Amino acid sequence: MTPTITAFAQSPDRGQGLARDMRVRWALEEVGQPYHTRLVSFDEMKRPAHLALHPFRQIPTYEEGDLALFESGAIVLHIAGRHAGLLPEExxxxxxxxxxxxxxxxxxxxxxxxxxxxxxxxxxxxxxxxxxxxxxxxxxxxxxxxxxxxxxxxxxxxxxxxxxxxxxxxxxxxxxxxxxxxxxxxxxxxxxxxxxxxxxxxxxxxxxxxxxxxx
Amino acid sequence: MTPTITAFAQSPDRGQGLARDMRVRWALEEVGQPYHTRLVSFDEMKRPAHLALHPFRQIPTYEEGDLALFESGAIVLHIAGRHAGLLPEExxxxxxxxxxxxxxxxxxxxxxxxxxxxxxxxxxxxxxxxxxxxxxxxxxxxxxxxxxxxxxxxxxxxxxxxxxxxxxxxxxxxxxxxxxxxxxxxxxxxxxxxxxxxxxxxxxxxxxxxxxxxx
CATH class of the missing domain: 1.20.1050.10 (Glutathione S-transferase Yfyf (Class Pi); Chain A, domain 2)
Structure with a gap:
């Protein structure tokens, strides 16, 4: 199952990679997991569909089958727990x-x-x-x-x-x-x-x- | 192995339970794990022995055998991963x-x-x-x-x-x-x-x- 993340449709930092989707993208690349990206506008972030995914109206979110997560730290930790390469075994x-x-x-x-x-x-x-x-x-x-x-x-x-x-x-x-x-x-x-x-x-x-x- | 946590020797909040050792104590109590507490003064927190445990000079720390942790979130998550009662199985x-x-x-x-x-x-x-x-x-x-x-x-x-x-x-x-x-x-x-x-x-x-x- 290919996960889908959200990212800003309009990059506030003009593509400098400071938005928090960068962390999730990097983690997915480290473990070699392909992903889809859904871009959301600032207007869409206030709508019920996005609020259901992210109660604090931010990006990124992470959807994979029945699982939906927000918080970049939690998403990176989830990816690191599912795949080798981001956490030691010991x-x-x-x-x-x-x-x-x-x-x-x-x-x-x-x-x-x-x-x-x-x-x-x-x-x-x-x-x-x-x-x-x-x-x-x-x-x-x-x-x-x-x-x-x-x-x-x-x-x-x-x-x-x-x-x-x-x-x-x-x-x-x-x-x-x-x-x-x-x-x-x-x-x-x-x-x-x-x-x-x-x-x-x-x-x-x-x-x-x-x-x-x-x- | 009974873990040892650190807490303030002089409570800045006069025992209101707002210091971050409270989170760790609560997690340990939820899972029924006894623990030792080592109290540290503000002077001791600046010394090499404490800095080796906590580079940011804070409490709580958590020691259990060869493992030493800081960051209350990480400690609570560690406790929750080792014992039943704080995270769902699914x-x-x-x-x-x-x-x-x-x-x-x-x-x-x-x-x-x-x-x-x-x-x-x-x-x-x-x-x-x-x-x-x-x-x-x-x-x-x-x-x-x-x-x-x-x-x-x-x-x-x-x-x-x-x-x-x-x-x-x-x-x-x-x-x-x-x-x-x-x-x-x-x-x-x-x-x-x-x-x-x-x-x-x-x-x-x-x-x-x-x-x-x-x-």
């Missing part, structure tokens, strides 16, 4: 790889998203410039802790796993901000992720949606 | 229960924590009062979507699961804020969670730490 190593999924999404991503949201929703507020250093300090602290843990390893815990996949997509949100410059090992880590053939196939697939709608 | 229902773990921690919790952090770290800033409505609106939107999905069901998807456990602990952070008042079904949902005997045992255990250090 039980303890597997639990640690799953731990890094949660660390990426619960510890690293929230201050990064908070910083993005401030730029989108509060850029015209009188306090915006004064608040930015607070937000950047919070992100810097997390990056420093992550950089210390990673050290000179290639991946967070042994071989590449779903935890690395999600961590790389989270850190990519900081590209161009300058905040990664102080951490060469994290920059190299992101580059290793992006160099994976599965990443590149996933990136090209999401990029093609943007190109087609602006061709 | 594969699709199990994937959906795990999806609700991610929804609690990635979709519901971030705006709630952002609101808390504003109160702790920005309450003396000139913009604090002007920003609060923005933060509350973001939370209200998420509560409304969650309330619509829950409807008049007892739990988010069939029987009580680890997803409900985490969602109840996340929503509890809003108790006393008034923000839950508009959603009677969410208030009843929280009350159902808190009425579970395992919740009550876990609550009493974390409360006893506060009582002992202030007795």
């Amino acid at each position: 039980a303890n190593a597997r639990a640690r790889a799953i731990m890094w999924i949660f660390a990426a999404l619960n510890t690293m991503e929230p201050p990064i998203v908070e910083h993005e949201q401030a730029r989108y929703h509060e850029h015209d507020k009188p306090w915006h410039r004064a608040r930015l250093p607070l937000l950047e300090k919070r992100i810097h602290g997390r990056l420093e802790q992550l950089s210390n843990r990673l050290g000179d390893a290639d991946w967070l815990d042994g071989a590449f796993s779903a935890g690395d996949l999600l961590m790389v997509t989270v850190l990519r949100r900081l590209e161009g901000s300058g905040m990664l410059d102080a951490f060469p090992n994290l920059c190299a880590y992101i580059a290793r992720g992006k160099a994976r053939p599965a990443y590149q196939r996933a990136f090209d697939a999401q990029r093609a949606v943007f190109t087609a709608s602006n061709g | 594969a699709n229902a199990r994937a959906r229960a795990i999806m609700w773990i991610f929804a609690a921690l990635n979709t519901m919790e971030p705006p709630i924590v952002e609101h808390e952090q504003a109160r702790y770290h920005e309450h003396d800033k000139p913009w604090h009062r002007a920003r609060l409505p923005l933060l509350e609106k973001r939370i209200h939107g998420r509560l409304e979507q969650l309330s619509n999905r829950l409807g008049d069901a007892d739990w988010l998807d069939g029987a009580f699961s680890a997803g409900d456990l985490l969602m109840v602990t996340v929503l509890r952070r809003l108790e006393g804020s008034g923000m839950l008042d508009a959603f009677p079904n969410l208030c009843a949902y929280i009350a159902r969670g808190k009425a579970r005997p395992a919740y009550q045992r876990a609550f009493d255990a974390q409360r006893a730490v506060f009582t002992a250090s202030n007795g």
Whole structure:
């Protein structure tokens, strides 16, 4: 059964691969699972058919036979549980790889998203410039802790796993901000992720949606 | 092998059970797994021994033989995978229960924590009062979507699961804020969670730490 995912019909990041369908595409490419993509407009995301799939009106969703999922972390973990290649077989190593999924999404991503949201929703507020250093300090602290843990390893815990996949997509949100410059090992880590053939196939697939709608 | 978790030696919430060890204690109580607790001070959390367990200097951690985990979501999921009682057996229902773990921690919790952090770290800033409505609106939107999905069901998807456990602990952070008042079904949902005997045992255990250090 070929799964179907949803993605934005109009890419808000102009095909940079920062939307959360990228994570799911990458996971599917890593395990060699073909998939269908259904594009949804912002209008369609508010309609009952999409709300039945995703109560929080977002993308991606994942449908496979009778199963329907939302939450990119849950979808990646589901794919990793069904196919070899994204989680170690040994039980303890597997639990640690799953731990890094949660660390990426619960510890690293929230201050990064908070910083993005401030730029989108509060850029015209009188306090915006004064608040930015607070937000950047919070992100810097997390990056420093992550950089210390990673050290000179290639991946967070042994071989590449779903935890690395999600961590790389989270850190990519900081590209161009300058905040990664102080951490060469994290920059190299992101580059290793992006160099994976599965990443590149996933990136090209999401990029093609943007190109087609602006061709 | 009896696992050992860490918790705050000095409860920042004065024993209200909002620290993240509560989630792990509750999960362990639901499955009937005894555990040891090691209390750590804020000073100890910065030291190498704790950083080796938790690179982001937080609690809880979970140690069981050779396995060491951090991230409350990962720990609860690990416990739920090892014991019956927190995840359905049927594969699709199990994937959906795990999806609700991610929804609690990635979709519901971030705006709630952002609101808390504003109160702790920005309450003396000139913009604090002007920003609060923005933060509350973001939370209200998420509560409304969650309330619509829950409807008049007892739990988010069939029987009580680890997803409900985490969602109840996340929503509890809003108790006393008034923000839950508009959603009677969410208030009843929280009350159902808190009425579970395992919740009550876990609550009493974390409360006893506060009582002992202030007795």
